[in-house]
Amino acid sequence: MASTYGKILKDGFLVENPIFRQVLGICSALAVTNLVVNTLFMGFGVTFATALTAFTVSLLRNWIPVRIRMIVQVVIIACYVMMIDILIKAVAPDIHRFIGPYVGLIITNCIIMGRAEAFASQNKPLPALIDGFANGLGYTAVLVAIAVVREIMGFGTVLGYALPARDLWWHQWTIMVMPPGAFFMLAILTWIARARLVKEETK
């Protein structure tokens, strides 16, 4: 049983990573990755919403009418996202002022509905919860990797802290904090990750 849960975790986090394998959630991956702190809160929001949505959909899977299952999933996702929005606003108002516009957009994040439809609606609650959590973590890890590079190149900081002796050697790449920078980074990361995975699979 433990190995099953371990496999679900590994699949969601790495082997079937939502960003570079399933190519889901790309919109927010491009939008919020110019600062690491914004990315961390976005990752927390998506992980929380994906895990709880998957758990709830799995709990209700035997009662949800098939024809309206997607409407039900959207209602569940929207409710969890609104709760996250309110909680971030209450606990971290300064962060909410920056990422507020994107938190609402978690509702339309394909990862959440993708996992609810592909996994949670056909599996028991605990595996569904782990799958949602793993996919949320996989999404967060990729976004943080992109954000670290973009923030360093675009602002010369990591989590708002300036790089050592920044004025002596660092030169700003404004394009890295603009939308094209996100496309470059996402493409490079996807290329590296997929090349590595394909190599492992062919071994």
Next chain:
Amino acid sequence: MNKKSPAYVLAFMAAICIVFGTGISVVNYATQGLLAKNATLHRNGVLCRAFQLDVAGTSAEAYQQAVDAALRTSVVGGRTVYECVAPGKEGVGFVAGGMGFWDRIECVVVLSPDLQKILNVQVLEQKETPGLGARIEEPWFTDQFKGLTLAWNDPQGQRILVGANPAPNAANEVDAITGATQTSMALMRFFNSELDAFRAQYAQPLNLEPLNR
């Protein structure tokens, strides 16, 4: 019960909406006090920074005391006006608001008592793009407004200028934000209209020259 029947579908949907709607209401109700406290703290913090007030500590009470002691509040023409009465400080401030690129932006603007110069600008609310338009909150941008001379006689109504303009290095010009031209232009537009509106409401006792537009 037949899961395909319209009655079941309707009842299920209604139950889901009631349960989850109640969940959101509970979370919203439970955090209401915290949200109101955060909003007051944020507003007081922005006012303290805008008027450069001395605050004894970082608590909400310290900010409230600093605002209460240093600012006299009045309502002029439906607009809240803050006048600094702290010893050795001066300035008259108001909240200038208008549409940004994504949503409404609100800034506290502090002018000299004769309304000829901007003493400071601090952003109160904005929902611009993080890392781009949202940089209007950063000190390098807001510091540009300090000491800016307002062009009350500009025939185009350009009391301030943001970004490229026909008269480089004008006394009322600040640099725009790279990658956020629309936010910068929106800020300039509503600043200019709000400054005119504020002057019309507030400046009558000062007996200023009529506006040149």
